Amino acid sequence: MSLSLSAEDPTVPGDATDGTWLECIDCGETFAPFADVRYTCDDCEGLLEVRYADFPTFDDFEGEGVWRYADALPLESGVSIREGATPLYEVPRLEDEIGVETLRIKHEGMNPTGSFKDRGMTVGVAVARELGVDRLACASTGNTSAALAAYGSRGGMETLVLLPAGKVAAGKVAQASLHGARILEVDGNFDACLDIVQELAIQGEAYLLNSLNPFRLEGQKTIGLEILEAFREDYGAVPDRIVLPVGNAGNTAALYKAFRELVQAGELEPAAVPKLTGVQAEGAAPMVEAIENGADEVRRWDDVETRATAIRIGNPVNAPKALPGIRETDGTAISVSDEEITDAQRALAGEGIGVEPASAASVAGLRKLRAEGIVGSDERVACLTTGHLLKDPDAAAAAGNDPEPVPADTDGVLERLADGNSSDR
Numbered sequence: 001m002s003l004s005l006s007a008e009d010p011t012v013p014g015d016a017t018d019g020t021w022l023e024c025i026d027c028g029e030t031f032a033p034f035a036d037v038r039y040t041c042d043d044c045e046g047l048l049e050v051r052y053a054d055f056p057t058f059d060d061f062e063g064e065g066v067w068r069y070a071d072a073l074p075l076e077s078g079v080s081i082r083e084g085a086t087p088l089y090e091v092p093r094l095e096d097e098i099g100v101e102t103l104r105i106k107h108e109g110m111n112p113t114g115s116f117k118d119r120g121m122t123v124g125v126a127v128a129r130e131l132g133v134d135r136l137a138c139a140s141t142g143n144t145s146a147a148l149a150a151y152g153s154r155g156g157m158e159t160l161v162l163l164p165a166g167k168v169a170a171g172k173v174a175q176a177s178l179h180g181a182r183i184l185e186v187d188g189n190f191d192a193c194l195d196i197v198q199e200l201a202i203q204g205e206a207y208l209l210n211s212l213n214p215f216r217l218e219g220q221k222t223i224g225l226e227i228l229e230a231f232r233e234d235y236g237a238v239p240d241r242i243v244l245p246v247g248n249a250g251n252t253a254a255l256y257k258a259f260r261e262l263v264q265a266g267e268l269e270p271a272a273v274p275k276l277t278g279v280q281a282e283g284a285a286p287m288v289e290a291i292e293n294g295a296d297e298v299r300r301w302d303d304v305e306t307r308a309t310a311i312r313i314g315n316p317v318n319a320p321k322a323l324p325g326i327r328e329t330d331g332t333a334i335s336v337s338d339e340e341i342t343d344a345q346r347a348l349a350g351e352g353i354g355v356e357p358a359s360a361a362s363v364a365g366l367r368k369l370r371a372e373g374i375v376g377s378d379e380r381v382a383c384l385t386t387g388h389l390l391k392d393p394d395a396a397a398a399a400g401n402d403p404e405p406v407p408a409d410t411d412g413v414l415e416r417l418a419d420g421n422s423s424d425r
């Protein structure tokens with residue numbers, strides 16, 4: 001089973017429900033989608049993908065947000081807080097400075113809880129309801145826990161989140177907390193949290209809503225569908241390249257799946273599929289290592305470190321789905337330093353777009369690839385920014401201007417202003 005852009009039309013298996021089923025990407029075994037709880041293949045433990053008998057075309061989509069794409073999703077409707085339909089900003093100064101034909105920023109921080117994780121949760125939590133489970137769980141670098149807590153509470157379900165102690169940005173913990181999740185702070189990193197929560201899920205203690213869950217990735221596919229629709233409308237063609245930050249590589253896998261389905265629907269020529277370009281932080285770059293070495297498997301990094309805590313991940317669980325996505329679309333992967341990430345965060349902020357550090361990795365990576373000549377000046381590019389500035393107020397404050405103390409009188413303020421801008425970045 002290779003995840004190729006030229007797959008043949010599927011044979012619908014007997015265990016399909018309304019033309020939808022789960023299929024192992026390694027051995028091809030199929031399963032009914034909503035009959036039992038399962039996250040991986042019973043036979044070989046391979047990753048599962050949701051498959052459909054029919055592929056929708058652009059004409060089939062109507063409405064706004066994630067559920068505009070219901071025909072491409074496993075359910076007709078979800079547990080919704082109006083996710084999706086995020087802005088695709090123009091950034092003329094940044095476009096000029098980086099030197100590409102077109103640069104647009106798909107700001108996923110504009111989702112209800114401030115990250116793209118909402119797109120996956122609206123589908124994942126709806127499937128959980130369909131399965132009749134009552135407790136939802138995830139391991140998280142922060143944003144998944146915020147989204148799970150919000151969507152779980154909206155769906156009337158109990159939520160449990162495992163976070164790496166001291167490594168989650170303040171805004172995210174606050175969200176999980178107020179939305180009523182039970183928060184367990186683990187004395188270990190994200191990858192350790194994920195190992196534990198997977199064990200809990202296998203033991204039937206909770207329904208797992210990490211991106212190992214194939215239903216979540218279906219919701220995240222809609223980022224790609226929105227970008228493609230917007231580019232078709234504005235430029236008459238899909239973008240040449242989509243650049244995105246990579247942690248567990250769920251988005252990379254999800255975008256690639258959207259492209260494959262559009263190719264199967266006859267809506268997209270394989271040669272026109274946007275080049276998927278993944279960006280990781282230097283201190284957590286196992287995917288980049290695998291792409292550079294031409295490796296089929298990703299080596300787990302035990303020690304990972306970066307200011308971009310949302311992508312501080314050493315064992316990207318969706319690598320088997322994402323590596324073919326990068327390769328088959330003729331994309332690439334690159335790592336960037338924390339300084340390059342912060343520079344890009346400031347550049348985006350200079351265009352009025354406030355993002356958290358991990359999000360800025362996409363722009364930092366594009367800048368570097370353009371400087372190296374790997375991205376051409378004639379390219380039309382969309383960069384994904386995955387989370388909102390307010391998610392990580394400490395990082396924003398550290399990257400930005402310092403407040404200047406002044407006395408409570410106009411003369412004192414004028415005097416200070418006459419001193420010029422003393423804040424040094």
Ligand SMILES: *Cc1c(COP(=O)(O)O)cnc(C)c1O
Nearest residue numbers: 143247248249250251310386387
């Ligand atoms: C989850 C997350 C990522 C990583 O996405 P993957 O799909 O796991 O690669 C990147 N940025 C932010 C802000 C996130 O919350």
Ligand SMILES: [Zn+2]
Nearest residue numbers: 024027041044
């Ligand atoms: Zn299998």
